[in-house]
Every structure is written in C-alpha cells, then in structure tokens.
Amino acid sequence: MKIHEYQAKELFRKYNVPVPDGNAAFSVEEAKESAANLGGFPVVVKAQIHAGGRGKGGGVKLASSMEEVETLAGQILGMTLVTHQTGPEGKLVKKLLIEAGQKIEKELYLSLLVDRATASIVIMASRDGGMDIEEVAANTPERIIKVYIDPLMGIQGYQLRQVGFGLEIPPAAMKQFSQLLSNLYKFFIANDCSMVEINPLILTSDDKVLALDAKVDFDSNALYRHKDLMGLRDLDEEDPLEVEASKFNLNYINLDGNVGNIVNGAGLAMATMDIIKNAGATPANFMDVGGGATSEQVENAFRIILDDDKVKALLVNIFGGILRCDIFARGVVDAARKTGIDIPVVVRMEGTNVDEGKKILDDAGLNLTSAFDLSDAARKIAAAVN
Numbered sequence: 001m002k003i004h005e006y007q008a009k010e011l012f013r014k015y016n017v018p019v020p021d022g023n024a025a026f027s028v029e030e031a032k033e034s035a036a037n038l039g040g041f042p043v044v045v046k047a048q049i050h051a052g053g054r055g056k057g058g059g060v061k062l063a064s065s066m067e068e069v070e071t072l073a074g075q076i077l078g079m080t081l082v083t084h085q086t087g088p089e090g091k092l093v094k095k096l097l098i099e100a101g102q103k104i105e106k107e108l109y110l111s112l113l114v115d116r117a118t119a120s121i122v123i124m125a126s127r128d129g130g131m132d133i134e135e136v137a138a139n140t141p142e143r144i145i146k147v148y149i150d151p152l153m154g155i156q157g158y159q160l161r162q163v164g165f166g167l168e169i170p171p172a173a174m175k176q177f178s179q180l181l182s183n184l185y186k187f188f189i190a191n192d193c194s195m196v197e198i199n200p201l202i203l204t205s206d207d208k209v210l211a212l213d214a215k216v217d218f219d220s221n222a223l224y225r226h227k228d229l230m231g232l233r234d235l236d237e238e239d240p241l242e243v244e245a246s247k248f249n250l251n252y253i254n255l256d257g258n259v260g261n262i263v264n265g266a267g268l269a270m271a272t273m274d275i276i277k278n279a280g281a282t283p284a285n286f287m288d289v290g291g292g293a294t295s296e297q298v299e300n301a302f303r304i305i306l307d308d309d310k311v312k313a314l315l316v317n318i319f320g321g322i323l324r325c326d327i328f329a330r331g332v333v334d335a336a337r338k339t340g341i342d343i344p345v346v347v348r349m350e351g352t353n354v355d356e357g358k359k360i361l362d363d364a365g366l367n368l369t370s371a372f373d374l375s376d377a378a379r380k381i382a383a384a385v386n
Contacts, residue, residue: 298331320351
C-alpha cells in the first residue's frame with residue numbers, strides 16, 4: 001500500500017526523521033493558510049499523487065509570495081499530472097503539500113528495500129540525489145552504495161558509518177545523518193515497509209540533514225498488524241478495478257492489453273501472460289483467484305474483468321488441485337450466465353476432476369471454447385482477438 005508524501009512525513013516525524021515544516025492543503029484557501037503558518041517565503045507547492053517525477057511534470061513549484069501561492073495552488077489543484085510513472089493518462093491532483101523552502105547545499109539519494117535474494121534489508125544510497133535512480137544505475141552504477149542489513153541483527157554502527165562515508169557526509173553532519181538513518185530503519189521494520197525512499201535527502205548550508213521528499217510503500221500482506229495505517233489508504237489513487245478485486249481477496253492487476261485471463265496460482269498466471277504475448281496477443285490483466293477459490297470468487301473475477309472495456313476475449317487457465325475443476329467449472333457457468341458474456345471465452349483445465357469439470361462446461365449450453373493445452377489455448381485466444 002502506497003501513501004502520499006505528506007502522510008509519510010507525518011510518520012517520519014514520529015520516528016524523529018527530520019523533514020521540512022509543512023502541511024497538506026485540499027483547496028487554494030487551505031494552501032494560503034498553510035503558507036501563512038510557515039512564517040516566511042519562499043515556500044514550495046507540491047502536488048500529492050502516488051507517482052514520482054512530479055517536479056519534471058510541473059507538479060512542484062516554488063512560490064515567493066502569497067499571490068504566487070494562490071496562483072500556483074490554483075494551477076496544480078485539478079490538473080492531470082503526467083509523469084514517467086503515471087503513464088500517458090496521468091493522475092488528477094486533489095491534494096497539495098505546502099512546505100517551507102530550504103537552502104540546499106547538496107542533494108543525495110537514500111532508500112531502504114526488502115531484498116529477497118539475500119533475505120536482507122538493503123540500504124541503497126547515492127551522491128546523485130534528485131535524479132532518477134534508474135538512470136544512475138544504468139549510466140554510473142559505481143555511484144550507488146549498497147549496504148545489506150541482517151534483519152535479525154538490525155542495523156549496526158559500522159553500517160551507518162559505511163553509508164555516511166560513501167555519501168561523503170561532512171563531519172559536522174555525520175552524527176545527525178547516522179541518527180536519521182538509524183531512525184529510518186526503525187520506522188521501516190516497525191511498520192512492515194517494503195520500500196522507503198528519500199529523493200532527495202538534502203544537506204543544507206548550515207549542515208542540517210533533511211528528508212526533502214518521502215515515498216513509502218507498506219507490505220499489504222502485513223497490514224492486518226497495522227490497523228492505524230489502513231486509514232492512510234487513498235482509493236482515489238488506485239485503479240478502481242483493483243480496489244474492487246481486493247474486496248473479494250482476488251489478486252488482480254490491471255494491464256493495457258486486450259485478453260483478460262483468470263488463473264489459479266501466481267506462477268501459472270505469469271506463465272499464462274507470457275504465452276498470450278508469445279502467441280501475438282497482449283494480456284489485459286493479472287488475475288489469480290487462488291488455490292482455494294469459491295464459486296462466488298470466480299463469479300466476481302469474471303465480473304471485474306468484463307468491466308474492463310479493453311477486454312475483447314477471455315482466457316481461463318486452471319490447474320485443479322485444492323480448487324477442483326468441477327467446482328471451478330460451476331463457478332464459470334454461474335458467472336457466464338449472470339454476467340451475460342458476449343466475448344470469446346477459451347477454457348483450459350487440467351487436474352483434479354477435470355473430466356467432471358469439462359462435462360459441466362459442455363452441458364451448460366454456453367459459447368465456451370475448450371483448449372487441449374496451454375499452447376492451444378493461447379493460439380485460440382490470439383485468433384479470437386486478431
């Protein structure tokens with residue numbers, strides 16, 4: 001689950017991670033009030049959306065007077081902000097962060113991530129802050145510092161110094177930086193984060209260290225332990241179909257293709273999308289109904305996928321294990337009848353009770369095309385949309 005910058009900074013304050021003074025604003029009047037409370041200019045007017053690259057897209061502006069705050073807030077609120085992370089459709093800006101301007105001496109990059117390959121928390125940092133870290137990694141990978149933390153041991157003093165020296169933190173700011181990084185690690189662990197990013201982390205002219213930006217992503221699987229964090233979720237920033245799928249414990253991700261697919265198992269879903277692509281079509285979604293899906297979940301999966309206007313055909317690929325093929329087939333038949341499917345549907349089933357499942361589909365009198373195997377299913381679905 002992602003949250004906005006202003007929400008992340010409120011959480012940072014609770015863990016003594018220093019951030020600039022600022023407040024959220026949801027209207028031009030609130031923006032002016034927030035600017036007045038900061039007690040001086042310049043102030044920064046920042047669009048709040050769940051995407052990076054806001055500055056390049058025109059969503060971060062510096063205001064030197066109250067008149068400029070009013071003008072810029074009016075321009076940014078309600079704009080469709082397009083960045084490299086939003087896609088061409090962009091995101092509608094409904095919230096702002098009004099923040100005190102800073103005298104920046106140096107911009108740095110700092111992040112913490114879960115690294116599954118090493119079963120550790122990796123601190124990734126760079127002296128090239130304010131830039132897209134992907135560009136730094138591609139063009140000057142030697143400028144990226146990586147320090148791996150054993151989560152059972154926790155972060156150690158020598159690791160704090162390793163990052164600080166790598167970023168060339170001046171001696172006058174080293175103690176504050178070490179405290180910031182230590183507190184940031186505590187925040188990461190305590191809240192089951194999957195990613196925390198500060199870009200840029202700044203050094204000011206008076207040797208202060210501040211998180212000028214804040215991006216936080218929580219592990220959704222751990223949110224049951226953090227009921228307080230659930231209130232930070234902004235459904236307006238999420239895909240409506242993905243929000244709807246989450247209500248029924250369906251693992252759904254909306255994509256930009258034209259072939260919808262329903263699969264049980266994440267690995268099988270990935271393979272299904274690959275084979276759709278190899279057959280000359282493009283997947284419209286990732287939909288994993290899970291190994292123990294009920295008929296109701298199958299029905300809701302159909303309904304959600306069919307609500308996507310891009311979907312021109314549907315591929316159902318099921319391996320019956322915990323979810324038996326006959327149970328799934330009944331769900332398919334019920335879903336087809338209730339949703340009134342009017343697009344081609346190709347079904348491939350294997351596993352427990354597959355013969356009973358195929359008989360249920362055959363006897364239903366619906367326009368469903370059976371496939372012998374996954375390759376056959378991909379060819380038939382590609383022919384249907386092409």
